[in-house]
Amino acid sequence: MEAPNEHDRGPLGKLPEGEFMRLFIKHEPALRAFARSILPDWHLVDDTLQEASVTMWEKLGQLHDEAGFLPWAKVIVRFKCLSAVDKLRRDRHVLSQQVLELIADEAEAMDAEQYVAIRNALSQCLTQFSPPHRELLLAPYAGDGRVKQIAEQGSKSVNALYKLLGRLRQKLASCIRGQLLPEMS
Template sequence: MEHSEPSPASPTLADFMPLFLSHETALRTYARAILPDWGSVDDALQEASVTMLEKFDQLHTVDGFLPWAKVILRFKCFAVAAANRRHRPILSEEVLRLIADEAEPLSQQTLLDSRAALDACMQRFSDSHQTLLLAPYAGDGEVKRTAEQAGKTANALYKLIGRLREKLSECVEVKLQQEMT
């Protein structure tokens, strides 16, 4: 009689939420590589999560969650992009597929390393410069409000933000290079 390894138990519905939450950053990053804005990413991820939950019984192993989820998310991103295409110009589906293929190999560890490098580099900036770097993501009109409070034009602030972003990008690249050596 042959001895065989016991097969790992298939994930249960109770495993869905912890798996989804542990991979949400990677999924958001993947969707953002395909879609032009965070609103579209949220729409695609929400639709994908419903489909993932409905089809969760098709997942065979916990380790296979991220690749499986990316396939579902990819199709939802294409659907959201197609819906958006009717309202505003957006890249063709062929270009979106190429972008999705490029984004596919990003591993969870790569994302975690990049996030750690970004966090470390942000700490090198003063509080006011950190606020400026985050202002464009804080909502509509935040840069303009910040400029008015500082007695500067929004254009001058955007130029400063551009220079700060360059420094931040260089810092992150150096940190990531140091980790690889």
């Protein structure tokens, strides 16, 4: 697709609104996964991505071509995520800025196809676990205290569930690696 001419651009020299929306929607899953690699929960990802999309629209004049959209957008999302984490620090313990920067660097290097492949492998591998084991695997991401709630509902201690969770995560990681290896060959 050709880059729009200057007269095709929207207000303030930006790409037309429809073109921006098309690019944003196309890359939203990769941006959402990138943000989640930095942020502790999906609600914060939603809020941060919304804030980042406004900034992207405001700074769209900096984008030179369609192919550069995802790397450019990841930089904006990264700064919005790190800003959101700074706000969280005031309320509770979070990972250090240096650790978050390392995570962001690694996640930023991944392209959209890698995110899709990982998400598909995760979905496929989760189906291989029993419903109670799937629930336990997802519990830490469902909110504070979910593992404790599961322990209270069952007959195992919280400590025993965390040990089981560790073993289940190892099996899940192994399955995901097995699903991804054929694609990387």
